[in-house]
Amino acid sequence: MCGIVGAIRANHNVVDFLTDGLKRLEYRGYDSSGIAVFDGEKIKRVRRVGRVQLMEDAAKEKGLFGHIGIGHTRWATHGGVTEPNAHPHISGGLIAVVHNGIIENFEDERTRLQGLGYEFESQTDTEVIAHSVKHEYSLNGGNLFEAVKSATKNFHGAYAIAVIAQDNPDEMVVARMGCPLLIALGDNETFIASDVSAVIAFTRNIAYLEDGDIAVLRAGGIEKLIDKTGNPAQRKVKVSELSLASLELGPYSHFMQKEIHEQPRAIADTAEVFLDGGFEPENFGKNAREVFNDIDSIKILACGTSYYSALTSKYWLESIAKVPTDVEIASEYRYRDVIANPKQLIITISQSGETLDTMEALKYAQSLGHKHSLSICNVMESALPRESELVLYTRAGAEIGVASTKAFTTQLVVLFGLAVTLGKMRGLVSSGQARAYLEELRQLPGSIQHVMNLEPQIAAWAQKFAKKTSALFLGRGIHYPIALEGALKLKEITYIHAEAYPAGELKHGPLALVDENMPVVVIAPNDSLLDKVKANMQEVGARGGELFVFTDLDSHFNEGEGVHVIRTPRHVGVLSPIVHTIPVQLLSYHAALARGTDVDKPRNLAKSVTVE
Incomplete structure (x- = not known):
């Protein structure tokens, strides 16, 4: 992985689109990039390790030009960060391929293809795709569609691929299984990409491929498309509502900074569904009332930041709605023996809607007999919502920074709304209490804006953190997951080692780490556990630890x-966890600035994790 672009443009050079599209995909995380175009005589390729700008400069120096081409930003999974491992991969000078995902049986495929005489220049799993398509291309009389169709039958795992052939200069073949891929239609030009942000400057007419799809593309559009059964299919073309302005920095220095400051608006937009229509099940889908009446418990599956939003929601779901709720890391759930309960609602949470571990966990749950599912996601028409019975989209807008901010807080708004909705349906939330909750939601953006005003004080703290190598985050009750999220943010963008614990667990081991060099961040709002938190803070102070306390007036x-x-x-x-998320985001951001790290593109990380 991490980002794919491609284009067939009858009247324009594709190189400008390929480089622009790859730049717009930089936020997904990458370590190298490359493009390949057919220049009228042969396929020419440029690859570079590092920033897309380096590859773009090399392409300009070579005078690369063509009406058809593909491009890729790579986030290494197989083989080191080297130019030979960068995409596109070419077989025999004839077939060029870009690929997101992981071919799990690539070693067996590599051995098979070596036995057929193919030589490998890289350590990647992707090169087996190039050679396999080349082999099938020879067997199928130069029919690129049939070659890709035959080759993909050999692959186990997840992939989104785009293929061009030197002697078929007017067509591109694409295929998807488990990784996102879209087709965008312009005026006598056709584009493909992993993410709509790559194409939005050129066209808004988008069709999303589904798992198992294989399509032939020409400048005029989709010439042929088959689904996973091999039957002809069509994919609905929709007009994207994504704003191009949302993909630009504007007055901000980093996308993370911009997205932190966009949270009052994003939260207000996400809460609008409840503020306008109340806490009604129909907000989650037309048959949600029937589904919610049929469930007796909830299991939430998620990864990373989304997992911490799920942990927070467990407190709301069990205290407000009295619904037994389990939360599991998606990548672990799918590999253990599970006791299935058909009356349990499976909730999946993902910013992108394409997180592979979460997607596969949902499929696993469904295979065990779980018939009810709900997706909470920020990207319209992505994979998880399409596979789920119910869906409610967060309205965070495009999130470019790898470290999630506004996606997390808008997830919490939706999950809170779900808890109140279920509580109301079960007769546990009165009409008066529901109105009070609505008023708290209405006031939430203003409260967050007030917290933004504390940024200069938090930035001053960050100067101290920038000099540290480790930090502890503490919280109790519903604020413990916020401590976890704070530690994750600090790790992601500052590279400072950070851990989070329930404050009451200090004495069971972590207290051994505390000394004058260990900053301890405490989430300590004025709730029923405040006195307990104060007692835990005394334990830190007695060991010489330095306390940084986020609390209430x-x-x-x-x-x-x-x-x-x-x-x-x-x-x-009850909405205190959302408000107290903002200070830990700002602390991490300003500590990263002080340390000089790459805030929006932290090392080794990717935005959309479409591999295991």
């Missing part, structure tokens, strides 16, 4: 030697 903390306090304007009750 009325929580009566005293600053002193080794104790730093930042107060949000007021305690916001």
Whole structure:
């Protein structure tokens, strides 16, 4: 993985689109990039390790030109970060391929193809695709569609691929299984990409491929498309509503900074479905009332930041709706023996809607007999919503920074709305209480904006953190997952080692780490557990630890030697976890600035994780 682009343009050079599209996919994370185009005589390729700009400069220097081409940003999975391992891969000078995903049986395929006389120049799993298609191309009389169709039968795993052939200069063949791929239609030009952000500057007419699809593309559009059964199929073309402005930095220095500051608007937009229509099951789908009446428990499957939003929601779902709720890491769930319960609602959470581990976990749950599913996602028409019975989209807008911010807080808004909806259906939330919850949601964007005003104080703290090598984050109850999220953010973009614990667990081991060099961040709102948290803080202070406390205006903390306090304007009750997310995001952002790390593109990470 990580990003694919391609184009057939009857009247224009594709190189400008390929390089522009790859730049717009940089946010997904990558370590190298490359493009291949047919210049009228042969396929020519440029690849470089590092920034897309380096590859673009090399392409300009070579005067690359063509009406058909493919491009790729790579995030290494097989083989090191080297130019020979970068995409596109070419077989025999005839077939060029770009690929996202992982071919799980690539070693067997490599051995088979070596036995047929093919030589390998890279360590990647992708090169087996190029050679396999080349082999089938020879067997199928130069029919590229049939070659790709035959070759993909040999592959086990996940892939999105785009293929061009030197002696078929007017067509491209694409195929998808488990990894996102879309087709975008313009005026006598056709584009493909992993993400709509790559094509939105050229056209808004988008068709999303489904698992098992294989399509032949020409400048005029989709010439042929078959589905996973091998039958002819059509994919609906929709007009994307994504704003091009949302993909630009504007006055901000980084996308992460922009996205942190966009949270009041994103939360207001996401909450609108409840503020306009109340806490009604129909917000989640036309048959949601029937589904919600048929369930007796919930299991949430997610990864990374989405997993922490799920952990937070467990408190709401069990306290407000009294629905037994389990939360599991998707990549672990799919590989263990599970006791299935057909009356359990499976909820999947993913910013992109394409997270492979979460997608496969949902399929596993469905194979075990779980008939009810709900997807919470930020990307329209992505894979998880299409596979789910119910869906409610967050309205965070495009999130470019690898470290998720506004996607996380908008997920929490939807999950809170779900808890209240279920509580209301079960007679546990009165009409008056529902109105009170709506008012709290209505006030939430303003509360977050107030927290933004604390940014100068948080930035000052960050200067201290920038010099550290490790940090602890503590929270209790529903704020423990926020501590987890804070530690994750610090790790992701500053490369400072950070861990999070329930504050009561300090004495069971982590306290051994505490000394004058270990900053300890405490999420300590003025709730029923505040006195317990204060007692845990005493344990840190007694060992010489330095405390950084995020609390509320009325929580009566005293600053002193080794104790730093930042107060949000007021305690916001049940929605406090969302408000207290903002300070830990800002702390990580400013610590990363102080350390000089690449905030939006942290090393080794990718935005859309479409491999295991």
